[in-house]
Amino acid sequence: MAVYEFALLVTSAAILGAVVLPRLLADKPMSFPLIYVVAGYVVFTLPLGFPAPNPIENPGIAEHLTELVVIIALMGAGLKLDRPFDWRAWMSTWRLLGITMPLTIAAIATLGWAALGLHPATAVLLGAVVAPTDPVLASTVEATPPTAEVDEEADPTNQEGAIRFALTSEAGLNDGLAFPFTFLSIAIAGATLATSPEPWLNQWFAYHVLYKILVGIVAGIVIGYVIARTVFGRVSTTELARVMEGAEALGGTLLAYAVTELVGGYGFIAVFVAALVLRHYEWEHDYYKKLHDFAVIVERLLMAAVLVLFGGTIAGGLLAPLTLTDAMLGLAIILVIRPAAGLVGMIGSSELWRERLVVSFYGVRGIGSFYYLAFARYLRRARDEHDRRVAVRPQGGVRRTRGGRLGDLASACDRGLSLATQVTRTMSAVKVIKVLGTSEESWEDAAEEAVRQASRTVDDVHGVEVEDWTATVEGAEVTEYRATVEIAFPVHEGRGSQ
Structure with a gap:
């Protein structure tokens, strides 16, 4: 069997699984992502002579594939939120982003430095990679699709359940907000090279925190408004136009991300903000369901492909270097650090304690963490290439x-x-x-x-x-x-x- 045909076979199985499994397992306590990972592991362990995917050797491919899944999931997450933007109504979001996320990163970095002996820069990077709630794998506990029957004048806190709203809004924003901490790790590593004291912390805060976040928000607002005007400007009158309904979600996602990255902002933030602007442009329009459904279709297909490939990487020995200490650290992050940081962040909130516990424990890690790992690996490879060029050039x-x-x-x-x-x-x-x-x-x-x-x-x-x-x-x-x-x-x- 040729490699191309084998790739087509795996792709077709992933697509069919994404379509059929939700029907077969609708009433069963089964995890779709787990099934995809197991299927990938089985496929790539068969004695067919095909090498397992290796994200370590191909970090660029891994980065861009996972990046695409995440930004499409961010568009879908933004379109789900019926709750109008209001500072007090979104208070649970600000608590999770402003308190829980930094506490989680700090705790993971400290544990990585103390237990694993990581360099401080690497420890901070580990925290930035693992801390964000993933918008892809968390979709099963996020808000339901948009509805046209929502009363705009109703109490904003009653538009969705407290748990689903908190997890959806957190997942939509914290992937973008993890980037400053990723660049903080780079700045910490770079500070060890300085021959004289430099105000690197101030420069990091001014550029990677204030500037890039502000650009992401502004670009998201502007592009979201432009997309909304385009989507709702004219009604579909031809069969071709009706067939393509909903595809604006994909085009808008790519547009918001690409433009924002080109002007130096955080594309993840821009995509989610653009989705929010688009969602609230025409409150009661039922076309939002088509936009949301199209984004979900693309997201699920890409997610299935990524998870099957992830199963293949496990078959290829990706997790072989992990030690018992590493495994214990992973369990501590999921069962201790995130829940504790979540509860601290929710102190003083209006949610019930049961709701606080659920929000704290359901900080799902997933495709977003894959992306940041691939991103870090890609930076490392670029640095190694730089060192090799320096090594060869003087000859x-x-x-x-x-x-x-x-x-x-x-x-x-x-x-x-x-x-x-x-x-x-x-x-x-x-x-x-x-x-x-x-x-x-x-x-x-x-x-x-x-x-x-x-x-x-x-x-x-x-x-x-x-x-x-x-x-x-x-x-x-x-x-x-x-x-x-x-x-x-x-x-x-x-x-x-x-």
Whole structure:
């Protein structure tokens, strides 16, 4: 069986499962996502000779696939909320976002640092990955689809149940609000590279918190209004127009996300805000059901595909490196940290204690966490590629004979961009050159030119060593590269160190 045909077979099974399983298991206590994962595991363990999917080796594909599922789920979540926007009516949302989510991230980061020995930056990243409530897998406990019979003048707190509204609104916003904490982990890692104290925390807060969130909200409002005007501007009068009804949800999702990301905002926030604006543009219009249903169809199909592939990654050994300590940490996050943080966030709220407990325990983790893991892995791979480019680039133009070699400028470690190499020093003189660049490219050019100039004065070059690598960091951006380059060349009779 060819790979293409096998992929079609798996895809068709996932699609049919997404359509048929809800009918077969409607009255049974079965988890659809669990069935998809188990099916994927079984399919990829069959002796057919096909490799299991590997998100570690293909982080870009994993990132974009999970990203697509999440943003479509965010559109569906926004369209579900019939409750008009009101600060007091949305108080449970603000509590979950402003208190529960930061507490969850802080607790997970602390536990990861103390129990797993993670670097502080990695620990913060772990908290940002795991803390958000997932809008995809949490759909079964979210609000029901929009209805045209809602009375706009009614008490806003009675439009949906407290539990479903809290979980839906939280899931809609906290995926976007996890991004600042992701970039905080990058800023913490970058701060270890700074040669002098930098106000990196202020810069992170101003750009990644205030600016990008504000842009996401404004872009969502504007794009949501434009989409609403487009959707409700004219009634469908042809058969083709009626067939395509509801597809605006997908187009609007992609438009809001892409435009917002291009202007530097958080696309996740923009998609959810645009969905809210769209939902409340024509309150009693029944077309919202078609928009919502179309978004749900696309979301469920993509979710089925992702979960089947996830089952395949488990079959391929994705979870093999996990230890008992890792498993205990996962259980602690689900059964202790999130519920405790949720209850703290709901202190003083008007909800009943039973409702507070349900909201606290039902913070589902899922596709959104897959996305952030893939995002982090993609950043790591990009950094590794950067280090390899730095390692190879200075070799250009260097004349090497007699088996001499330029040292390997290996990637340093999680603590910074310091580079190390092994240099042949036997019977060698060393020439030390300070190299400074305002960017990666300019530093590489300067280092290459330094080696080239040195090679003109000697017969050959034994090796090159880059030492004392430092970088000036502003926020999460490196603005200056500085390093010492030692060029080793052979000592001939009658010639000393040059």
